[in-house]
Amino acid sequence: MSKANYERSARWKAKDSPVPIHKYAFAPDFVFGASTSAYQIEGGVGEETGRGASIWERYFETRPHLDHGAVACDHYNRMEEDVRMMKSMNLKAYRFSISWSRVLPLGKGKVNEQGLEFYSRLVDELLRNGIEPYVTLYHWDLPQALEDEGGWLNRDTAYAFADFAALIAHRLGDRVKYFGTLNEPEVIVAGYIGDGLAPGLSDPNLRVKVAHNLMLAHGLATQALRSINPDFKIGVTLNLVPAEAKDAANPASVNAARRHWLKNYAIYLEAIFKARYPDVVLEEMAATGAVIHPGDMAIISQRIDYLGVNWYLRHVVDENGGIIDMPGAQKTLMGWEIHAPALTRMLVSMNEEYRLPPIFITENGAALDDTFAKGRVRDVGRMAYIHDHLSALESAVAAGVNVAGYFAWSLMDNLEWSLGFKMTFGIVHVDRNTLVRTIKDSGLWFRDMIKFNVRGSRKSGKRR
Numbered sequence: 001m002s003k004a005n006y007e008r009s010a011r012w013k014a015k016d017s018p019v020p021i022h023k024y025a026f027a028p029d030f031v032f033g034a035s036t037s038a039y040q041i042e043g044g045v046g047e048e049t050g051r052g053a054s055i056w057e058r059y060f061e062t063r064p065h066l067d068h069g070a071v072a073c074d075h076y077n078r079m080e081e082d083v084r085m086m087k088s089m090n091l092k093a094y095r096f097s098i099s100w101s102r103v104l105p106l107g108k109g110k111v112n113e114q115g116l117e118f119y120s121r122l123v124d125e126l127l128r129n130g131i132e133p134y135v136t137l138y139h140w141d142l143p144q145a146l147e148d149e150g151g152w153l154n155r156d157t158a159y160a161f162a163d164f165a166a167l168i169a170h171r172l173g174d175r176v177k178y179f180g181t182l183n184e185p186e187v188i189v190a191g192y193i194g195d196g197l198a199p200g201l202s203d204p205n206l207r208v209k210v211a212h213n214l215m216l217a218h219g220l221a222t223q224a225l226r227s228i229n230p231d232f233k234i235g236v237t238l239n240l241v242p243a244e245a246k247d248a249a250n251p252a253s254v255n256a257a258r259r260h261w262l263k264n265y266a267i268y269l270e271a272i273f274k275a276r277y278p279d280v281v282l283e284e285m286a287a288t289g290a291v292i293h294p295g296d297m298a299i300i301s302q303r304i305d306y307l308g309v310n311w312y313l314r315h316v317v318d319e320n321g322g323i324i325d326m327p328g329a330q331k332t333l334m335g336w337e338i339h340a341p342a343l344t345r346m347l348v349s350m351n352e353e354y355r356l357p358p359i360f361i362t363e364n365g366a367a368l369d370d371t372f373a374k375g376r377v378r379d380v381g382r383m384a385y386i387h388d389h390l391s392a393l394e395s396a397v398a399a400g401v402n403v404a405g406y407f408a409w410s411l412m413d414n415l416e417w418s419l420g421f422k423m424t425f426g427i428v429h430v431d432r433n434t435l436v437r438t439i440k441d442s443g444l445w446f447r448d449m450i451k452f453n454v455r456g457s458r459k460s461g462k463r464r
């Protein structure tokens with residue numbers, strides 16, 4: 001049998017790695033995996049698939065100069081090959097999302113069996129290959145039909161989401177244990193207040209209305225899932241960008257940083273773990289007419305089994321609340337500062353402030369300027385990035401934080417939303433013309449690192 005394309009990239013050797021393979025001090029059952037999301041990789045949007053339009057089709061139709069996801073990585077048609085590749089990379093877990101409009105073309109009502117069947121086959125393939133599925137129910141791709149009824153500004157969308165969650169749990173819950181409700185509410189909100197994401201609205205007054213409906217959706221879906229099977233492991237993924245004061249000795253700078261954190265990020269932690277919104281959010285709700293119904297906070301603050309944290313960067317905030325650039329900071333192509341120690345600091349302080357369940361880092365990674373030459377991507381920068389963040393997690397664990405797993409973003413180069421295919425985050429390269437997958441050096445490093453950590457014999461690697 002001829003070798004699969006991704007296996008051509010086998011010239012990498014752990015012993016020559018510029019970033020040595022390290023045994024991290026994690027619990028023996030620490031989970032190592034990789035993440036993707038439906039719209040960013042699937043393609044498969046043609047009529048023959050039965051999928052309905054999501055807000056991204058509408059977004060890109062009206063912005064024809066941008067890359068779009070009609071083909072993406074064609075994962076819809078290459079799923080089996082992709083799962084075999086994951087196995088070859090020793091992944092123990094795979095976090096993916098379900099396209100709501102693939103399963104319910106209009107967001108509710110008639111089910112597209114073919115769509116459900118796709119995810120059912122994916123789950124079977126993963127399990128057959130010893131990979132635990134972690135299902136995200138919403139990774140930003142609302143069915144357009146629901147957007148036409150107001151999308152996340154409409155409270156009914158939260159109830160429709162709970163019904164969708166129940167449908168997925170009924171169909172996949174015999175094999176899937178880990179469910180995540182939402183991916184990054186803060187960024188979903190961004191699509192309504194004008195940050196270059198679908199549905200592409202730009203009204204800052206919509207911020208807390210959308211945020212509250214999202215929290216309600218999370219709570220209702222959690223209830224629905226729990227009632228179907230109390231043994232499911234249910235969580236939510238928040239993107240958390242810590243706000244550090246530019247000048248820790250200046251109370252104005254410290255207060256401004258705190259306000260920035262509460263308003264944008266801790267809003268979700270407070271709602272879920274303390275059944276309340278911070279004052280700065282309540283003030284904004286009053287000013288913009290967002291309504292909390294009696295009972296909402298109880299629904300939102302139900303117990304969850306894990307917290308997913310997507311971590312990419314920190315913000316440094318000055319006394320006026322502005323985000324400043326740190327002199328000499330190293331940045332990724334996204335302009336995001338690379339500064340792993342802030343991850344440790346953030347987790348340790350959150351652990352003091354909230355009674356947190358186990359934490360999975362559900363995304364972490366870097367868009368870097370990769371060069372693909374002679375069948376190989378030598379992305380030492382990404383390897384170092386992942387190592388530095390795993391080390392930061394190790395320090396958090398040593399300080400008492402319960403970190404249960406780490407998922408690299410992303411399994412493969414994919415559509416970085418409105419920024420297109422140029423932002424390559426993958427540990428696997430995807431050729432934009434042929435769609436051939438090639439495991440980057442960072443992916444081979446990740447493979448060997450997992451092997452060493454999971455079944456680790458100290459002989460096969462060096463300590464660092």
Ligand code: FCB
Nearest residue numbers: 037183184187239409416
């Ligand atoms: C996160 C998203 C993910 C990807 C990465 C780079 O905010 O969850 O889909 O875009 O950023």
